[in-house]
């Protein structure tokens with residue numbers, strides 16, 4: 501389970517976030533490109549936009565469930 505005390509600094513405010521357990525596998529960026537990006541040095545992913553519709557919410561949930569190290573959280 502992701503740790504909200506360990507959120508990566510680049511996340512925008514809101515329910516979804518990545519934490520520093522991220523291993524930069526890119527899965528969330530592929531699954532939910534409207535919401536996740538890799539940071540500039542590609543060391544971790546982050547949420548650059550919170551989901552704004554049901555389609556994006558589903559994609560974020562899919563990414564959360566599929567993240568291999570449980571580095572994606574939803575505290576909304």
Ligand code: SF4
Pocket residue numbers: 518519521522523524525526527528529544545563566567568569570571572
């Ligand atoms: S799926 Fe998880 S480990 Fe992979 S880039 Fe996204 S947050 Fe990082």
